[in-house]
Amino acid sequence: MDDAMTERTKTNVAAIVGGGVIGGGWAARFLLNGWDVRVFDPAPESRRQIGEVLANARRALPAIYDRALPEEGTLVFCETLEEAVRDAQWVQESVPERLPLKQVIHAAIANAVKPGAIVGSSTSGFKPSELNERSTKAIVAHPFNPVYLLPLVELVGDKVTCERAAGILRSIGMHPLTVAKEIDAHIADRLLEAIWRESLWLVKDGVATTQDIDEAIRMGFGLRFAQMGIFETYRIAGGEAGMKHFLAQFGPALKWPWTRLMDVPEFDDTLVDLISGQSDAQSSRYSIRELERQRDDNLVGILRALRINKAAAGKVIAEHEKSLVVEGERDELPVTLYRQVPPSWTDYNGHMNEAFYLEAGSKATDGFMDLIGADEAYIARGMSYFTVESHVRYLDEVHAGDMLTATTQVLKGEGKKMHLYHRLFRGDGAMAATVETLLVHTDLNARKTCLPAPEVAEPLAAYAAAHENHEKSGAGRFVGEPNKSREVTSTPA
Known part of the structure; x- marks a missing residue:
């Protein structure tokens, strides 16, 4: 790894004031980077x-990347x-949404923080x-859960x-969106509020249950x-x-009484009991931690799918991954892969499925x-x-969360062949496999x-020459050939 980069990241300090769901998410985001x-x-x-938020983050965040994140910081x-803020380059306040409390906290931060530090608030409104x-x-530095x-x-x-x-x-690895003007609730929460208000009316009026509304979002436009x-x-x-055709066709509908966005239902005990009862019926069979794991696993799948085409949030991941440099040597061979094994690579036996050894x-x-x-530009x-x-040899088990390192030896690099x-x-x-x-x-x-x-042939030939006398035990085998001697595993780099 780049020693300068590692040293630089280790000297960075973030202070988190308020350790709830959002504060914990911020702590995880900084710590794992x-x-x-x-x-x-x-x-x-x-x-x-x-601690529970971090456990989820350690499982999920590395799973969206094909390179290892930096060495984890100290918590x-x-x-x-x-004590928390005095040495910080970034201070993130995530206390409850009560303005007098936030004002007192920010006054205290301003008196204690060093000059030049960034002070952000997670306030949603x-x-x-x-x-x-x-x-x-x-x-304001307003994130979204899970941060x-x-x-x-x-x-x-x-x-x-x-x-x-x-x-x-x-x-x-985040995507900053600078809001041009101050406005209550910024951008995203104002949009969410519109959906939330309409959802409350749909439940109150008996048109839909909480589950019906969630299904409409996650099965359709979501x-x-x-x-x-x-x-x-x-x-x-x-x-x-x-767009012009769409506006001409559906623009008039904005004047139709489809929504009740300017009319808020009375938020009384009856409505609260109705919604909470339906929500319990919908989801109470799962604990909050189980729901978070489901959410994270689904988000990882969606984010990785978007990452393939470098679309939307996937583009942010792809760009961030470029900064996660894989380099160095192990046993005098170049390191060409360094990453954490995601849960999605494991099967019913609890270890990495055979197909993912080949993917690695x-x-x-x-x-x-x-x-x-022979990179993207090439x-x-x-x-x-x-x-x-x-040809893959499966030598040992690999489990979700294991760090996986690959070295590459050039057996031949001339003409058209590599x-x-x-x-x-x-x-x-432990050596887990050879490919x-x-x-x-x-x-x-x-x-x-x-x-x-x-410009590709020459460095390839140079690697081939450098690796020519390196031991090759296990190479050149065919399927089913007796394994005369198991390779001695290397010590950790």
């Missing part, structure tokens, strides 16, 4: 709650607010001008501070919104004529191709390597084999 985190929350349950629980009545430092997975952060406040904050947020939002979705709804080998091939210059020029044959031998190691140093792969260089436009460009 290499920042040291200081938490202040006098509530007796805060340590347990943050410290502080006895006083001043209050404006910076309201938060800063007793101080002058805070901006460790969802990338959006709404920034409101001083322009220069928001620009600095945006850079830090991108470095930890899937579209996850990748396109509302305007792009409606542009497509307009057909070839686009494929990712190691991609990593080696980057090393020799592929965009119309040239790449195609796999024509692979013959690679990947060794896959668990975090404890031997033969590839041929291909012209993507002609769909025919061809010689690689000199």
Whole structure:
């Protein structure tokens, strides 16, 4: 790994003031991206709650990446607010949504924080001008739950501070959205509030249950919104004529009495009991932790799907992953894969499914191709390597959460052929598998084999020469061949 990058991230400190669901999510997001985190929350349950949020985050966040996140930072629980914030580059306030409380907290932060530190508030509704009545430092940095997975952060406040904050947020894999003007509830929560108000009326009027409404969202437009939002979705709804046709067709409906957005149902005990009763019937068979795990696993699947096409939130992940550098050597061979094994790679036996050993080998091939210059830019020029044959040896179990490292040895690298031998190691140093792969260089436009460009052929040949005398035990086997001697596993790098 890049020593300079590791050292730099370890010196970064984030202070979290308020350790509930949102504060815990912020702590996880910073911590798992290499920042040291200081938490202040006098509530007796805060340590347990943050510990449970972190357990979920450690399981979920690495699962959306194909490279390992930075080495986890250090988590410290502080006895006083001043102790938590004094050395922080970023302070995030996530106390309950009571304006007088937030104003007191921000005044205390302003008196204790070092010059130049960014002070953000997770408030979903209050404006910076309201938060800063007793101080002058805070901006709104409003995230979405779970903070460790969802990338959006709404920034409101001083322009220069928001620009600095945006850079830090991108470095930890988030998507900052700067709001042009102060407004109550910012952008996203105002949209959510509209859906929430209409949902309350639909339940109160007996049109739908809480489950009916959730089904309408998650089975329908929610899937579209996850990748396109509302305007792009409606542009497509307009057909070839686009948005103008859609507006002409459905614009008049805005005057029809379809919604009751300006009319709020009386929030009395009857409505509260009705909604909470339906919600219990819908979901009470699961604990909150079980619901969070379901949510996280589904979000990981959606985010990884979006990441493949670099669309919406998937583009944020893909860009962040580029900064997670895989480099270095192990046993005098280049490291071409370093990542955590996600739960989705495991099967009914509780260990990594055989297909994902091959996927890990494929990712190691991609990593080696980057090393020799056969990268995205090279592929965009119309040239790449195609796999024509692979052989996997399964040597040991791998479980969800294990760190997986691959090294790559070039057995042959001349002409059109590239013959690679990947060794896959668990975090404890045990060799879990080997993947031997033969590839041929291909012209993507002609769909025919061809010689690689000199800028790829030369480094490939250099690796082949360097690896020629490296031991090759296990290479060149065929399926079913007796395993005369099990390879001695390497010690951890």
